[in-house]
Amino acid sequence: MRGAHPRVVLGLHRSRHERRLLTGALNAGVTSLDTAFNYFGFRSHQVLAQIAGDLLPKFAVSTKVGYFPGPKGTTHSLNPVRLLGAVEQTARDLGREPELVFLHNPEQSLLAAGPPGRDMLTTACAAMTEAVKKGLCGAWGVATWDPRPLVDLIGTTVPRPAVLMVRAGLLVGGRALDAADALTATWGTDDGGVWGMSPFGGSARDPLWTAFDPRVFLREGSGLSRVQAAFRLAYALPSVDAVAVGTDEPAHLGELVGALAAEVDESAVDGYRCLLRERMRGQSD
Ligand SMILES: NC(=O)c1ccc[n+]([C@@H]2O[C@H](COP(=O)([O-])OP(=O)(O)OC[C@H]3O[C@@H](n4cnc5c(N)ncnc54)[C@H](OP(=O)(O)O)[C@@H]3O)[C@@H](O)[C@H]2O)c1
Known part of the structure; x- marks a missing residue:
């Protein structure tokens, strides 16, 4: 087993939930696992406990609450009672308390709420604080x-989360990058407190990754593949401490871990961010 790589988080959003993936992750030194209440048809926690209950203590497990099963499909809610109930059920289904629980895409409910959104978010964050106090x-x-x-x-006024997770990588637009930076600055999250997600936007097979070479953003990236370079770059767009990435192929995790040693060319990234801002200024929206 390789040394631990806390900067790489195995995300289970699109994964098959197979034991071999978890053993492969441990072998690659990946000891953080990210899932959600609604992943795998709302069965992710139960299935993880069934297939790998003995392995779970070896991982730092993060999960998310906010999506619930409804009569017409999945619904989103920031109702504090539902959120707390979901965290309680999570601990039961996993067979242990997760290290971290995210409020999952709160913007989904806030957009519909309009001006009362701040109170709604404050109450939801208070429910999460309560979950921590209760030891859930x-x-x-x-x-x-x-x-x-x-x-x-x-x-x-909105309570500060221990960890903020935002989209990361080359597919993230200028406005989302600026918003992520602004949230990080306002909340003033601690060291290790900003995570990136979805570095390939859900698929490394997108033609973009063959058309564009992300190695131009690395100082000495010539030994890396384009996929590895895109993954390494995700730590700088925006600046994040860890990245949650999905795979069904344990060997792919090893490749990604191998990219961590590469150095990002910060001046190239700054130049790219400037270009994005110039482009935004030229757009009305
Ligand atoms: N709102 C949210 O909270 C939210 C939303 C989205 C994602 N996330 C988090 O971020 C995690 C990752 O996001 P994601 O699943 O959307 O997408 P992603 O990590 O951007 O992309 C996953 C894809 O990348 C491929 N891949 C990974 N490593 C590779 C390698 N070395 N070589 C070739 N292909 C590789 C995988 O294919 P293979 O299976 O072939 O490796 C998989 O199809 C999620 O599981 C979740 O934890 C959170």
């Missing part, structure tokens, strides 16, 4: 696919 999880966080609606809401 080690810490709480916010995972947001689109951080833009949160920026104007959080001010100084």
Whole structure:
């Protein structure tokens, strides 16, 4: 087994939930696992406990609450009672308390709420704080696919999460990158407190990854594949401490871990961010 790589998180959003994936992750030194209440048809926690209950203590497990099964399909809610209930059920289904529980895409409910959104978010964050106090999880966080609606809401009144998780990598647009930076600055998250997600936007087979060479953003990236370079770059777009990545192929995790040693060319990244801002200024929206 390789040394631990806390900066790589195995995300189970699209994964097959097979034991070999978890043993492969441990062998690659990946000891953080990210799932959600709604992943795998709302069965992720139960299935993990069934197929790998003995392995789970070897991982730092993070999960998310916010999506619930409804009569017409999945619904989103920030109702504090439902959130707390979901965290309680999570600990039961996993067979142990997770290290971290994220509020899952709170913007989904906030966009529909309009101006009362800040109170709604404050109450939801208070429910997560309560879950930690009750010992149902080690810490709480916010995972947001689109951080833009949160920026104007959080001010100084919304409780600060231990971890903020945002989209990362080359597919993230300029406005989302700026919003992620703004949230990080306002919340002032601790060291290790900002995670990236979805570095390939869900698929490394997108033609983009053959058309564009992300190695131009690395100082000495010539030994890496384009996929490895895109993964390494995700730690800098925006600046994050860890990245949650999905795979069904344990060997792929090893490749990604191998990319961590590469150095990002910060001036190239800064130049790219400037270009994105110039482009945004030229757009009305
Ligand atoms: N709102 C939220 O909270 C939210 C939303 C999205 C994602 N996330 C988190 O982020 C995690 C990852 O996101 P994601 O699943 O959307 O997508 P992703 O990590 O951007 O992409 C996953 C894809 O990348 C491929 N891949 C990974 N390593 C590779 C390698 N070395 N070589 C070739 N292909 C490789 C995988 O294919 P193979 O199976 O062939 O390796 C898989 O199809 C999720 O599981 C979840 O934890 C959170």
